[in-house]
Amino acid sequence: GQQLNQSPQSMFIQEGEDVSMNCTSSSIFNTWLWYKQDPGEGPVLLIALYKAGELTSNGRLTAQFGITRKDSFLNISASIPSDVGIYFCAGLPNAGGTSYGKLTFGQGTILTVHP
């Protein structure tokens, strides 16, 4: 099935460094979501974006909904060891602040943080 193009596939960084990852699509999505998944667990929602151009923060995490509605970015500032995990972007076709419906996921970015 269709998946979003997420990059990079993996990152190895030192504790304290900032991290950026992005997600692109050939199709328009009206809602973008960012999830984190730990081994053996389900994805946990980090940030939801509902409007093109929107910039939203959640603690050290900041995400942006691209103006074209075909991309999104996630930044993590001052990384810590517990940031380790797999980060997924996901898009929804639904607009208007709703986030139900069929999610299309990226392939994930594996983040490793060295103390």
Place this chain on the structure above:
Amino acid sequence: DTGVSQDPRHKITKRGQNVTFRCDPISEHNRLYWYRQTLGQGPEFLTYFQNEAQLEKSRLLSDRFSAERPKGSFSTLEIQRTEQGDSAMYLCASSLLTGDGYTFGSGTRLTVV
């Protein structure tokens, strides 16, 4: 509210056997979703329910797969005549019609040997 519960967490089965997984969504959530995730990939949509009605099924859901949500509460996903290619993590999620994203369960890891 204990979140979305899935049972079992792990299942090992022999090829050709039938397996059934259960998902208990967050009680007030009227939408329930099933996804499948293979190693190194993001989750892929299988099917979803609004209350007890199954509204959409992916092409990934072959005839060997069936999902039910009797009474609009818990859901079951059954795989008949399992194949090695069915080995994956099966994730359940639930949501309201509006709100901030889904809540996923911890998944059922299926291994077909």
